[in-house]
Amino acid sequence: MPRTSREVRLATPPAGLPTAQDFTVVEVAVPEPGPGELLVRNLGFQVFGAAVTTALGQDVAGFPALHPGGVPVGPAVGEVVTGDGDVRPGDLVSHGAGWREFAAVPASRCAPLGDALPDPLLHLSHGWTAYAALTRVAPVRPGDAVFVSNAAGAIGSLAGQIARLLGAGRVVGSAGSREKARRLVAELGYDAVVLRDSPQSWGEQLAAAAPDGLDVVVDLVGGEQLRAAAEAARPHARIALTGALAAQYAPVDRRMRAPVELDLVQLITKSVRLEAFRADDHPDVLPEWNERFAGWLHAGEIDFPHTRVGGIDRAPQALQDVLAGLHVGSVLVAL
Ligand SMILES: NC(=O)c1ccc[n+]([C@@H]2O[C@H](COP(=O)([O-])OP(=O)(O)OC[C@H]3O[C@@H](n4cnc5c(N)ncnc54)[C@H](OP(=O)(O)O)[C@@H]3O)[C@@H](O)[C@H]2O)c1
Structure with a gap:
């Protein structure tokens, strides 16, 4: 178990659309989970450009603002390291604390992944x-x-x-x-x-x-x-x-x-x-989607277009590329 983790932080407020240079990757201590929290080792996160730009916008009701020093929010999947209640170490969960290698996340905000999809990163599809x-x-x-x-x-x-x-x-x-x-x-x-x-x-x-x-x-x-x-x-x-x-x-x-x-x-x-x-x-949609997505993938009837970028160091450039329209489909950072 490492003692340190890395995370992406906003370094400077962008003048227009954010660029890679507006972010920095910093080393921090692996977080200590508080009461009711799980420690999760992230396996990957989605470079969800619209969530980042919305958080950088002015006064968006119900959306946490992103200020210098802050870590963007975005969908992630990971493996539970320290469990709580029914969730055990090794369980796979999805949550919203992407852009970092380890996250302490309230158990109530972690969704178990189940085994419908053959690869945990497919849960980042947004389909x-x-x-x-x-x-x-x-x-x-x-x-x-x-x-x-x-x-x-x-x-x-x-x-x-x-x-x-x-x-x-x-x-x-x-x-x-x-x-x-x-x-x-x-x-x-x-x-x-x-x-x-x-x-x-x-x-x-x-x-x-x-x-x-x-x-x-x-x-x-x-x-x-x-x-x-x-x-x-x-x-x-x-x-x-x-x-x-x-x-x-x-x-x-x-x-x-x-x-x-x-x-x-x-x-x-x-x-x-x-x-x-x-x-x-529509909370009933996600389990239904996972079942149908798995069936369509298995039958070869659907493709999940995506690009996998390896390592957290490449996440800021991946964001810039998403905003510049360089990709088709989702962009995922695999950790
Ligand atoms: N309602 C919900 O529950 C929900 C959930 C998730 C996301 N969303 C929203 O869904 C939307 C799409 O998200 P996404 O993740 O699918 O998008 P995305 O993958 O980040 O879209 C990237 C594409 O946007 C296009 N683009 C770039 N600048 C643009 C501009 N100025 N005007 C129009 N298009 C531009 C480019 O494609 P081209 O080069 O092909 O134009 C680029 O490749 C966002 O508004 C997001 O907030 C809604």
């Missing part, structure tokens, strides 16, 4: 957010036309495949480059991809990609993409307001506000339903 959107918030029905914004990101790269597996008829995504668009169509269940740098408007692109309109939208961006998707909605469409990358990944503005102008006359007359949600509003 359950896409699954919650497509089954609880904006349920897909057979033959539906589905649009997913930020289709090549951690959630979007699974959302297209899940929509297809749930019976969608046409699946359209948005992405930042032609190479990502190619992969989304060739490998990840999308029929068509609309592009951030296209000379055509979002509305024109969506009209070409989904000529009969949209039944389901999983919106991860907000802004002009959401406005265009809402305009393309068919009667009784469902829109899952899932993320706000337009604010979270805005290059300069760190206010974390994502206003958007929607035409309520159109939405009301078409009985379109918009619902904002957090995946953990």
Whole structure:
């Protein structure tokens, strides 16, 4: 058992989007778990860029702010070193204290992983957010036309495949480059991809990609993409307001506000339903997702697109790369 552990800390407040240089990796004593806490040796954590930028934003209600000296929050999986109650040393758990090698975490905030998935790091997929959107918030029905914004990101790269597996008829995504668009169509269940740098408007692109309109939208961006998707909605469409990358990944503005102008006359007359949600509003989803994800993986029906980065020293650069859009899917730091 080592005496020291390493963790990623914010060194300086970023001027715009954070870069690797804004963070430092420091050596600290392995934490002593307090009453009701577990000591967990992390096996890996997700480089969850949107959680970091949101924590760096101004006054985001219900979100712990990240100040210099602080460690970002983010999903992690690990092995229990010191147990408490029913949790025993060696048990695998997921929790929110990523960006460090060892964490002391309240037992109440640790979820046992079970053995449904063949590799603990698969629990960092975030597919359950896409699954919650497509089954609880904006349920897909057979033959539906589905649009997913930020289709090549951690959630979007699974959302297209899940929509297809749930019976969608046409699946359209948005992405930042032609190479990502190619992969989304060739490998990840999308029929068509609309592009951030296209000379055509979002509305024109969506009209070409989904000529009969949209039944389901999983919106991860907000802004002009959401406005265009809402305009393309068919009667009784469902829109899952899932993320706000337009604010979270805005290059300069760190206010974390994502206003958007929607035409309520159109939405009301078409009985379109918009619902904002957090995946953990639906606690029944996670075990259901784990079962279905395991089955789809086993059957070779789903791919978990991700990049594994080895070692905590590489985590700050991995964050910069996520924000720069260099990856398709999730980015995980394996420890
Ligand atoms: N509701 C919930 O329960 C829940 C749970 C988890 C996450 N979320 C939210 O879901 C959203 C997506 O998270 P994620 O982890 O899937 O994203 P992600 O993987 O971090 O997305 C990375 C991608 O975002 C794109 N991007 C970069 N700058 C952008 C900008 N200014 N505007 C639009 N896109 C930009 C880039 O792709 P391209 O180059 O292809 O554009 C980049 O590759 C976030 O808003 C997050 O907070 C919600």
